[in-house]
Amino acid sequence: MQRRWGITVPFQELPLAGQRDLIAELPDLGYTDVWSSEANGTDAFTPLALAAAWAPQLRLGTAIVPVYTRGPATLAMSAASLAAAAPGRFALGIGTSSNVIVERWNGIPFEEPYKRVRDTLRFLRKALRGEKVTETYETFRVQGFTAGVVPDPAPPLLVAALRPGMLRLAGREGDGAILNWLSPEDVRTVVPHVHGGGAGKEVVARIFTMPDVDADTARGIARRQIAAYLNVPVYRAFHEWLGREELGPMWRAWDAGDRKGALAAIPDGVVDDLVVHGPAEHCRERIQQYADNGVTTPAIALVTPGDPADAVRALGLK
Known part of the structure; x- marks a missing residue:
């Protein structure tokens, strides 16, 4: 194949x-x-x-x-x-x-x-x-x-x-x-x-x-992408189903209208899992x-x- x-x-x-x-x-x-x-x-x-x-x-x-x-x-x-x-x-x-x-x-x-x-x-x-x-x-x-x-x-x-x-x-x-x-x-x-x-x-x-791309730059770009996508209901439900509890603080901050707080709440480990960089x-x-x-x-x-x-x-x- x-x-x-x-x-x-x-x-x-x-x-x-x-x-x-x-x-x-x-x-x-x-x-x-x-x-x-x-x-x-x-x-x-x-x-x-x-x-x-x-x-x-x-x-x-x-x-x-x-x-x-x-x-x-x-x-x-x-x-x-x-x-x-x-x-x-x-x-x-x-x-x-x-x-x-x-x-x-x-x-x-x-x-x-x-x-x-x-x-x-x-x-x-x-x-x-x-x-x-x-x-x-x-x-x-x-x-x-x-x-x-x-x-x-x-x-x-x-x-x-x-x-x-x-x-x-x-x-x-x-x-x-x-x-x-x-x-x-x-x-x-x-x-x-x-x-x-x-x-x-x-x-x-x-x-x-x-x-x-250096790690700090890559993670900064990736956080914005993650926040834009994974707060959309269909993607949030997907990651809840996958058991990605580490995103809970981001979701709570986003629901409260705290966009900066939502970005800051995304752990490096989640970024590195979902976006390939290096x-x-x-x-x-x-x-x-x-x-x-x-x-x-x-x-x-x-x-x-x-x-x-x-x-x-x-x-x-x-």
Whole structure:
């Protein structure tokens, strides 16, 4: 089996149109995959379409596209278009996203997230095979949709999952799971729930990484990231389930409106568990621990300040 070594695109600090040379270099550096996301920056599909043209050897994946912010048919069309442009090289990762992105930024009720993901997954299975879909799901209704572009092969469908219910859905009805904000040790807790739904499932993990950054700088950046993410209800519930009691003081300070206190309350040990930093060789070894514990596709997410090119090259496998 090919060893996968993915990285998140587009790269911060570089204009989107100025990333051609670095993305074209990725295969020579040992990267096999590029994975996009969608929050308040670029959409998930445009960077992958560019990467498909700039580096045709790379596998492409979304990690993730929210199931609320595009209608089911629009999501199917976007996925089918990219899968047709890069046959056999695209994986569609979907997920709930968060109440902040869905409700506050897009004005869409964040209701019944498990059912919405399940229903979207079932719809996409049919739509991306070119079937005519007329069905009333629990969270939406589709009447007579047939995709005008049917990719061959249909892309794998991966589910962003944190806790047991969604993890089992990813393994049972999806082709695998996408993980986020966890340590290598946490992977051992999470992955069995995916494989309980079916053997041979892909497990992608976005791994926040800062190579060759001094510890104080790295921890300062990481604390801000942790506070921004792990106070969002879905991520807080995830870490409560994992038993990460060390975050209790941060959560209490955040609930009280004390943002500075929340940052200060994040222990170094939690930062070092959840964000990979240090010399590049140490970072590669730490990322490999995720793979050793059950992640099949690491998706490195650089949060390094400054020009990302040096970090990309330092973390490469060649």
